[in-house]
Amino acid sequence: xxxxxxxxxxxxxxxxxxxxxxxxxxxxxxxxxxxxxxxxxxxxxxxxxxxxxxxxxxxxxxxxxxxxxxxxxxxxxxxxxxxxxxxxxxxxxxxxxxxxxxxxxxxxxxxxxxxxxxxxxxxxxxxxxxxxxxxxxxxxxxxxxxxxxxxxxxxxxxxxxxxxxxxxxxxxxxxxxxxxxxxxxxxxxxxxxxxxxxxxxxxxxxxxxxxxxxxxxxxxxxxxxxxxxxxxxxxxxxxxxxxxxxxxxxxxxxxxxxxxxxxxxxxxxxxxxxxxxxxxxxxxxxx
Amino acid sequence: xxxxxxxxxxxxxxxxxxxxxxxxxxxxxxxxxxxxxxxxxxxxxxxxxxxxxxxxxxxxxxxxxxxxxxxxxxxxxxxxxxxxxxxxxxxxxxxxxxxxxxxxxxxxxxxxxxxxxxxxxxxxxxxxxxxxxxxxxxxxxxxxxxxxxxxxxxxxxxxxxxxxxxxxxxxxxxxxxxxxxxxxxxxxxxxxxxxxxxxxxxxxxxxxxxxxxxxxxxxxxxxxxxxxxxxxxxxxxxxxxxxxxxxxxxxxxxxxxxxxxxxxxxxxxxxxxxxxxxxxxxxxxxx
Numbered sequence: 001x002x003x004x005x006x007x008x009x010x011x012x013x014x015x016x017x018x019x020x021x022x023x024x025x026x027x028x029x030x031x032x033x034x035x036x037x038x039x040x041x042x043x044x045x046x047x048x049x050x051x052x053x054x055x056x057x058x059x060x061x062x063x064x065x066x067x068x069x070x071x072x073x074x075x076x077x078x079x080x081x082x083x084x085x086x087x088x089x090x091x092x093x094x095x096x097x098x099x100x101x102x103x104x105x106x107x108x109x110x111x112x113x114x115x116x117x118x119x120x121x122x123x124x125x126x127x128x129x130x131x132x133x134x135x136x137x138x139x140x141x142x143x144x145x146x147x148x149x150x151x152x153x154x155x156x157x158x159x160x161x162x163x164x165x166x167x168x169x170x171x172x173x174x175x176x177x178x179x180x181x182x183x184x185x186x187x188x189x190x191x192x193x194x195x196x197x198x199x200x201x202x203x204x205x206x207x208x209x210x211x212x213x214x215x216x217x218x219x220x221x222x223x224x225x226x227x228x229x230x231x232x233x234x235x236x237x238x239x240x241x242x243x244x245x246x247x248x249x250x251x252x253x254x255x256x257x258x259x260x261x262x263x264x265x266x267x268x269x270x271x272x273x274x275x276x277x278x279x280x281x282x283x284x285x286x287x
Numbered sequence: 288x289x290x291x292x293x294x295x296x297x298x299x300x301x302x303x304x305x306x307x308x309x310x311x312x313x314x315x316x317x318x319x320x321x322x323x324x325x326x327x328x329x330x331x332x333x334x335x336x337x338x339x340x341x342x343x344x345x346x347x348x349x350x351x352x353x354x355x356x357x358x359x360x361x362x363x364x365x366x367x368x369x370x371x372x373x374x375x376x377x378x379x380x381x382x383x384x385x386x387x388x389x390x391x392x393x394x395x396x397x398x399x400x401x402x403x404x405x406x407x408x409x410x411x412x413x414x415x416x417x418x419x420x421x422x423x424x425x426x427x428x429x430x431x432x433x434x435x436x437x438x439x440x441x442x443x444x445x446x447x448x449x450x451x452x453x454x455x456x457x458x459x460x461x462x463x464x465x466x467x468x469x470x471x472x473x474x475x476x477x478x479x480x481x482x483x484x485x486x487x488x489x490x491x492x493x494x495x496x497x498x499x500x501x502x503x504x505x506x507x508x509x510x511x512x513x514x515x516x517x518x519x520x521x522x523x524x525x526x527x528x529x530x531x532x533x534x535x536x537x538x539x540x541x542x543x544x545x546x547x548x549x550x551x552x553x554x555x556x557x558x559x560x561x562x563x564x565x566x567x568x569x570x571x572x573x574x
Contacts, residue, residue: 125503126504144504145502145504178502185502188498188499191493191507192499192502192506193507196507196510198543198546199490199510200569201561202546203482203539205539205542206478208475209478209568209571209572210571212479212572215412215434215465215467216432216479217413217479219479219513220479220483222483222509222510223486223509225509227566229562229566238558239555239558246547246550246551249546251492252490253543258489259489260533260540263525263526263533268523268526272518276518278489279514
């Protein structure tokens with residue numbers, strides 16, 4: 001069996017029905033899109049089949065999708081695509097939703113070129129501290145930033161491709177689309193998301209965390225919100241972006257040590273200067 | 288002139304009309320309490336006088352207050368009390384609102400004993416990243432935890448005193464009252480609040496923060512919210528709690544280094560174990 005090239009316009013295939021895949025399925029279904037899906041755990045697929053998913057993403061059905069969204073962990077997303085590439089229509093576009101882009105984009109793009117379909121790296125900047133289909137929501141992506149990493153090549157051709165992806169994802173209601181190289185994406189994400197999870201996880205390990213009731217308000221809650229995380233998934237993402245993330249951890253440890261030394265020395269002038277620098281950096285980042 | 292001891296029942300004096308003092312004044316005024324106030328910047332006092340404050344906290348008027356709330360920086364709160372102690376009625380109770388308790392409680396309690404009025408250390412666990420009377424709100428304390436540090440001594444006598452303070456502050460709508468020693472308070476607060484401000488301030492100093500637009504969502508926003516802060520005030524608070532805060536910074540730097548080393552070594556098993564430990568610590572702290 002080979003791909004026929006006859007896609008059903010607008011039909012979307014979703015690989016993985018976790019928080020992200022489930023939210024794609026729910027948002028697209030709500031918007032009137034026909035959604036096929038694959039999920040490792042059969043009972044979750046069957047649950048989704050009741051009101052969100054129109055059919056199974058398997059065999060010939062793969063070739064009928066105009067858009068395929070890979071939402072499982074990076075290594076699995078690549079493996080699924082390698083295994084199913086011969087079924088994907090040359091008229092289709094495949095995107096992933098991995099939290100790192102260098103590795104998955106490079107490998108998926110190679111597979112796509114070999115089989116003649118289009119591939120665009122994608123990272124929807126949305127999520128919660130919860131995972132799984134039970135927490136998936138049709139409005140998870142509403143207003144959220146979407147990062148797209150097009151293949152290197154003709155910018156005009158890429159624009160048409162990005163436009164097509166954005167159009168197919170319109171029911172998700174993303175708030176912005178940012179185009180970046182995988183390298184730019186992975187550098188920024190190490191700071192904006194991965195470091196946040198590492199710092200939160202480290203923050204709650206103080207013995208004082210367990211006795212914080214009655215002594216804590218908004219700051220503690222915000223600093224520790226993402227300490228609750230899916231450890232296997234984040235481990236995979238951290239190791240796939242180790243260079244950038246180690247760089248970010250070294251930076252924040254260096255800065256923390258400056259505050260520490262000023263406080264230990266009772267140096268009020270130095271401490272105020274460090275805090276004022278933080279004010280300026282925050283203001284610049286929010287501009 | 289000496290204090291007459293004739294307080295006007297329920298009348299409250301507020302020292303300082305910043306975010307915290309202004310919010311006390313607004314909340315108490317909204318609840319029907321008569322509020323006198325002092326503020327260093329005269330124009331702010333006059334602004335507050337229009338609809339929140341009933342008169343000036345000065346001279347004989349000091350002796351008419353049943354409750355006096357010190358809301359300026361720690362060093363100034365102590366200085367104000369030392370200067371006005373002879374005017375305070377022996378029937379009055381004075382509380383502070385400082386973010387550290389060991390220093391201010393010790394000194395204010397000594398002054399109170401010398402002059403025969405009651406003193407209770409207080410820390411309303413509320414605030415925003417903004418400061419000043421313009422941001423003060425009548426509902427700032429609604430549902431927030433209030434920490435009270437009674438003087439060492441007869442627990443039964445203290446209970447009556449704490450009950451009296453809680454009653455006078457009832458219009459503020461605090462969500463809980465936690466009784467602690469100044470030492471317990473300062474240890475916990477170093478973790479729940481002071482460390483959060485240090486970490487946020489350090490977090491935004493990565494060069495990648497300035498180019499984060501389009502690549503960041505809720506985690507970055509939460510981790511950096513309190514990076515915008517009043518540098519002179521927080522410097523005073525950090526230095527007044529240097530031992531505990533240095534301890535907390537050392538702890539988080541130690542933990543961050545463990546993640547860093549596991550990531551740099553590509554040790555997935557160690558990394559997952561560190562993240563799972565964070566999950567357990569978060570769960571325990573939220574129990």
